[in-house]
Amino acid sequence: MLAAERQARIQREVEHRGAVRVSELARLLNVSDMTIRRDLDTLAAQGGLAKVHGGATVTGGGRASTDEPGFEAKAAQQTAEKEAIAAAAAALVRPGSAIGLSAGTTTWTLAHHLRDVPGLTVVTNSMRIADVLHGAGAAAPNVVLTGGVRTPSDALVGPVAVSSLRLLHLDLVFLGVHGMNARAGFTTPNLHEADTDQALVAAGQRVVVLADHTKWGIVGISTIVPLDQADVVVSDEGLSEEARTMIGESGADLVIAPYRPAGDGYVRTG
Incomplete structure (x- = not known):
């Protein structure tokens, strides 16, 4: 899997779940934790997500201020x-x-x-x-x-x-x-x-x-x-x-x- 494809999958997972851990993404994509951390750095720099200790979450701009999930x-x-x-x-x-x-x-x-x-x-x-x-x-x-x-x-x-x-x-x-x-x-x-x-x-x-x-x-x-x-x-x-x-x-x-x-x-x- 190319890096761009992997990062797109990571972005979808974070947006769908709200937050994902590095270890979960590594198992899902069958890559090392270090690879996932580098991907998160790239996505965070692009504004697609926010890095937190041990994983990533959607950014403040990732949800509309009136978005109300069921x-x-x-x-x-x-x-x-x-x-x-x-x-x-x-x-x-x-x-x-x-x-x-x-x-x-x-x-x-x-x-x-x-x-x-x-x-x-x-x-x-x-x-x-x-x-x-x-x-x-x-x-x-x-x-x-x-x-x-x-x-x-x-x-x-x-x-x-x-x-x-x-x-x-x-x-x-x-x-x-x-x-x-x-x-x-x-x-x-x-x-x-x-x-x-x-x-x-x-x-x-x-x-x-x-x-x-x-x-x-x-x-x-x-x-x-x-x-x-x-x-x-x-x-x-x-x-x-x-x-x-x-x-x-x-x-x-x-x-x-x-x-x-x-x-x-x-x-x-x-």
């Missing part, structure tokens, strides 16, 4: 990272507390870790999260589901959702985001979802943002909150040093959820 498409991306992030975030939840979960696939993954937490009350604008918690049996948390209009990513948003959230007071809010960077903060591609997430954030005493490493550099059309409004950011070990520095300088506590390759998939470590 729930199923997002759920299939970065599953190992989301699982590791969810497990780390679940450790922050105390029995008997009242928490908020925004809609999203990472918060949906977190919900699976919360089904057995005693005395928990969960406020969410996600029907999928409500379904996960409702099916937990006798120990299921008490779930408060906001109303609202359904988005392509299965969030309930709009004036009804905002009105219901304005009356609530929560111990912790877990916020999933479409993208994040130093200038725009934490963003979403949906204007109504931004309003709803802002109301959810305002209801919480502490805000925990859940975002895998591919979200850095992605900018949605609307800012939910700036970086300095997060008390904690939970991400994975693929997060770039630049992102770690920027998040640290914002004042947020950064929690890195580690995992390691295991065959064709990933398992968490730690």
